[in-house]
Amino acid sequence: MPQPSLARRLGLRDAVVIGLAAMIGAGVFAAFAPAAAAAGEGLLIGLAIAAIVAFANASSTAQLAARYPESGGAYRYGRERLGAWPGFLAGWGFVVGKTASCAAMAMTFAAYLVPTAWQRPVAAAAVIVLAAVNLRGITRTARAASIIVAAVISVLLLVIAAGAGPLLQRGIPLDGLLDAGWPGILQSAGLLFFAFAGYARIATLGEEVRDPARTIPRAIPVALGIAVALYALIGSVLLATLGADALATSTAPLVDLVDDVGWTWAAPIVRVGAAAAALGALLALIAGIGRTALAMARDDELPRPLASVHSRYRVPHVAEIVVAVAVVALVLTVDLRQAIGFSSFGVLGYYLVANLAAITQPANERRVPRALSVLGAIGCIVLVVTLPPGAIAAGVAVFVVGAAWRLVTQAIRRRRSRRR
Template sequence: MNNPPALARRLGTLDASLIGLGSMIGAGVFAAFTPAAAAAGSGLLVGLVVAAFVAFCNATSSAQLAAAYPTSGGTYVYGRERLGPWPGFLAGWGFVIGKTASAAAMAMTFAAYAAPPGWERPVAIAAVILLTAVNYHGVTRTAGLTRILVIAVLAALAIAVAACWGGSGPDFGNVIGDGLLSHGWYGILQSGGLLFFAFAGYARIATMGEEVREPRRTIPRAISIALGITIVVYAVIALTVLSVLGPDGVAGNPTPLAAAVERGSLAWAAPVVGVGAAVASLGALLALIAGLGRTSLAMAREHDLPQALAAVHPRYKVPYRAEVTIAVVVCAIIAVADLRGAIGFSSFGVLLYYLVANIAAFTQPAADRRYPKALQVLGAIACVVLVATLPPLSVGLGVLMFAVGVTYRWIRLRAVSG
């Protein structure tokens, strides 16, 4: 397709920043600290710094690339333009498989808080269908709903932190526990890889580059705003739950923020945390569906996914076939799978996605450069290190799914050339 239909540029800095926030401040802030504490104890604070630094390096690379290539697809497009079709495909495939699993996990997290016992899967599927319908009717609807969800989640987190500080307040002696390095550097790096899952939403801004007004100015600014706010929020939550529960308490509780609130004098606020987690899951799921649709659109335009997915709705100007297809796959996963390990699997795919982004940004000419090359080098090295320290099962599943993707593209290319 020489002149594929274009998406409409309707997003400003505020809306783009809110979509990034809605992607990052999702269910991860309510649950990701548990596996991180199990891996590193109090060292999760160091892991959080590592994850934030890697996210910063990756974000600067994404911003620099998005300003030069303001079209849908994110690193899939950047990899193709700077490094060639195969690196671009690997980036796009990593994003699609990782974030599809993550979308299913977000829907199931929402249902765990909002659904009656026994109805979790049907409610999760209903949430996917509802939010796909919102995305289907245009990106301004997506941004409008995201604005409401982000405000609600930040309000719930503020109430939770205030409740933890009520009465006698947290005990900062609990923060350090047995020491930041008690679980060793391997544990700290593994916690960083797991916590990175909660930062990865800023890519959603870049994947929607074709729908942003003044992309060279708006995308870098929106990514910086969204990432900066998220780092502050996560740091406050991490210090709060460690202060109240201690490292062992965080590691042993699947809902550490709710448990911390129940320990305070304002235990009545605990249900607010549940509502906040449900709303955060919806916000993350909404942005995931949007980002997955745009990346699938870009891959379909280049025939790396079926070309039918490249269709743009004539009225709503969204990649409706791609979004509906993604929704069907997510619903199928929800119906049959247990996704408790989705954080590690998603981190595997997304870290390799950003590895390609850092390498692609490193090759950009001086005219397009906004950040030092050292940041791209550090970001690439950090992505490889964090992937290597993820749980072995997550690494094994990730390698298997990448092998499936490579085989698919190889067969397609052989069919075309033959």
């Protein structure tokens, strides 16, 4: 019996909001400290490089989404344009890496709100609640994301207002812009890229967007543009207020900023904003992983039951439940906040496949110059090289496990077909 398809219920505003929820996550509250440690004042150059690479990737993704408005994002594009193996590796890297990211986001959310002893159960409860929201339909997901995004942007604007005085008085310190050298600047670009590289979440929901050929190519650049503008403003006020050295050693830079200017009353608000941002990223991640797993299961790249779609709510309910169970298990057993380097490796591999797929599209499907997709592919490779060796090793290991899984399952399938 054929499964019901997902329902096209998302408009332009919904798609933009879900993209923003994925991009303006906990990273904006934490990524600037390691970026400053890597590049000092040169983190602003790193941010510009990250924005250029993100724009190239987003353009390729939007072009592909207009042609293939289905669930799965780069998994689907890679499979259609490059073949089964590139598509599988993109999807595998996304599903495995982002499941770990979900656990990290859940733990980050809890860390901002409750004492250490309560963090694991609170994080697990957050995953269960958000999974329940997603299971009620994509419109519920979009509604919850709207509330979270509005709250987070309000907090970020509060921080920008707090830092506006020092920024206007002192300006952005640029004396040591190149002191860290290009290796440090590129490493900061990688850190900042991962912090707002959630625009693909819009594409993974392509099967649920109304008029996708028009809506997705509009939603992705709008969401990315808002996120980059916010990151640029936050980075500027942090450097003007704290300076690169203090920023590099800060564990909560935005809280330190409001404390430094005397707005101590705002510190609890910023902490709640960081928790909300982690929650928004988690909500969008669970939805995106579920849709990618659905697409892979439809092609028998993952267990077939993951392709089930709920007859009433029209969501991949089995996939989302499995994802939620896996994330809760990780939350309760390990702490992945400092051990998800392979997620960074995986997301760059994911976008590399998307750019390579876009390069192969014929002229009548192109919305952006092919050179922009080439730039995106090169940018992904360059940023991979800047990752710490441990992150690269972990990422390679994840892809090796995925390749072994596919080879084994294909061999079993061939053996069964011969027996018939």
